């Protein structure tokens with residue numbers, strides 16, 4: 001009996017793991033509640049279809065746009081834009097963040113500058129980007145790049161700075177030079193953190209999509225949402241927002257799997 | 273042989289400057305185990321960092337076999353108090369870390385091969401061979417420290433520097449580790465400079481126990497420990513052991529009461 005009481009209490013114990021089944025049930029419960037609310041409110045006629053389309057309407061939209069060969073095309077082009085900008089940001093932010101996090105001279109060069117641009121509203125760059133980069137893919141990709149690269153650099157810097165000084169001292173005593181310490185200690189030690197930073201920043205990149213597709217786009221998920229607003233096609237808006245959410249869950253899952261399989265040495269810690 | 277002549281180390285400048293070490297003198301002969309004891313903040317870790325080449329002395333000279341020490345080198349191995357194994361490498365890769373660095377610079381052929389074999393032999397000797405593919409997080413604290421010692425010995429250093437390596441272990445594991453260290457030293461004739469808070473540990477391990485005094489840090493007493501080796505559990509019970517321990521404690525309390533102005 002004592003045991004049962006403890007068990008019930010432990011579902012709300014700080015930082016105590018809860019059974020997998022319970023966690024899954026809670027997660028599914030949240031989505032199910034939202035789905036039920038949607039069904040009841042829309043089919044029940046409590047909210048006008050203009051504000052809340054029915055699931056049927058959204059599905060029909062999906063089928064229609066798929067048949068018209070719009071849906072897949074939109075998803076594809078938006079993914080290309082987001083990932084191009086995101087990959088460019090990675091290429092810049094990872095080395096820069098590592099240097100800024102560990103070499104004071106780079107910190108002096110990079111950190112104040114990043115602080116300077118960090119608070120600037122990204123959409124404010126649109127007129128300049130159009131002026132410099134035209135109206136093709138370039139300005140859209142650049143916008144996503146600007147939106148993510150700055151935060152990413154700062155976060156990578158933080159993560160790499162957190163590699164324990166003992167490990168660096170140990171490597172030095174074992175004869176490692178600065179380059180080897182960067183490669184074999186700081187890089188290896190902060191890699192899991194860097195993957196986490198990427199996971200978080202991919203989310204940021206997607207949030208800039210609609211802004212990016214404000215720029216003279218004629219296709220893409222963000223563009224379709226904006227245009228649907230003009231034609232009051234709430235069902236299309238719902239469809240695309242839900243699709244972006246689903247993509248998010250998918251990418252998050254992929255990153256978590258990568259983490260699990262690439263860094264077995266972390267997982268063991270929990271057990272040991 | 274390690275020689276420290278009037279070694280001083282000052283941190284910071286101006287009114288905030290801290291003199292961690294002043295005119296520290298110490299000689300450790302080849303094959304000797306010398307233990308450093310002293311109250312917290314008397315510069316023990318600072319001294320080891322200087323010898324390891326992780327920091328440079330503000331003044332004074334440090335020589336290993338007559339060669340000035342300016343940067344870290346394979347001739348010195350170090351074991352830290354806190355966990356310093358690379359968590360992402362297996363035990364064996366941790367132990368071979370130092371060797372793998374040299375390999376990328378220049379291949380020594382036969383010598384490298386012998387050093388790698390030496391690593392495996394050491395792992396076998398400390399009972400870690402069955403755990404060679406495990407990650408540090410899968411090991412107990414004592415096993416992790418054993419791996420750290422093996423890693424420090426892997427390049428066959430002329431001197432092994434140890435900064436309170438057993439401080440975080442429980443009493444029983446600690447005793448096991450002391451015996452293991454003595455066994456390894458006896459076998460390989462390793463020179464050791466060992467920092468500890470524990471006077472009993474110092475007397476048990478050392479050929480000499482050097483007592484340091486804080487503010488500014490320096491060596492104030494050098495007590496010889498003429499207890500025969502091999503030493504074992506019963507050594508601690510002998511009147512001789514207790515007498516030396518008492519002597520070291522006297523020096524320690526004296527050093528603390530005569531705080532310099």
Ligand SMILES: Nc1ncnc2c1ncn2[C@@H]1O[C@H](COP(=O)(O)OP(=O)(O)OP(=O)(O)O)[C@@H](O)[C@H]1O
Nearest residue numbers: 283284290291292311312313314315316317318319
């Ligand atoms: N990087 C540093 N910057 C400024 N002061 C330092 C630094 N390292 C050590 N000190 C100071 O130097 C003195 C000696 O420190 P050290 O760590 O060598 O002492 P210790 O004998 O190892 O002490 P403990 O037994 O607590 O480990 C202390 O007063 C400490 O505050």
Ligand SMILES: [Mg+2]
Nearest residue numbers: 316317318435
């Ligand atoms: Mg210390």
